[in-house]
Amino acid sequence: MILTTTNSIDGKQVTNYLGIIVGTTYTSNTGATKGMSFKDIFNSKKYYENYEKGLEAAKESAFDKLKVQALEKQANAIIGVSIDIEMMSTTGVTMISVIGTAVRVQ
Structure with a gap:
């Protein structure tokens, strides 16, 4: 499967446009502490990692x-292809679309 942010693919001709598609998922900020020790929760570097x-x-x-x-x-x-990342500050949930x-290409 070829994915590109551009509207064309070098060396390929688009033969059919099949429609707009969206992949969406959600993640919670609270998951950042999963599997971490109590001490590491307060280590901002490890938390952000x-x-x-x-x-990701x-x-x-x-x-x-x-x-x-x-x-x-x-x-x-x-x-x-474009990526949209929205942080819902009131719930601590991040939505990624x-x-x-x-398309079909030759």
Whole structure:
């Protein structure tokens, strides 16, 4: 599966535009302390490393959902990919959305 942020793929011709697809996932800030010792919870470096790992896993999950939707539409590429990360400050939840256009290319 080819994924690109651009609206075209060098050397490939888009033969069918199959529609806009979205992969969305959520992650919680409270997960950043999972598996950490009590002492490490107060170590900001370790806390942010754990939080970053959680965000990375959530991003990969969103991309996986995007690819599944593309395959359901029988696409072999996704163009115009963009990522939107929204922090909901009142709940401590982060939403990650990956958006693109499913296409068939030669």
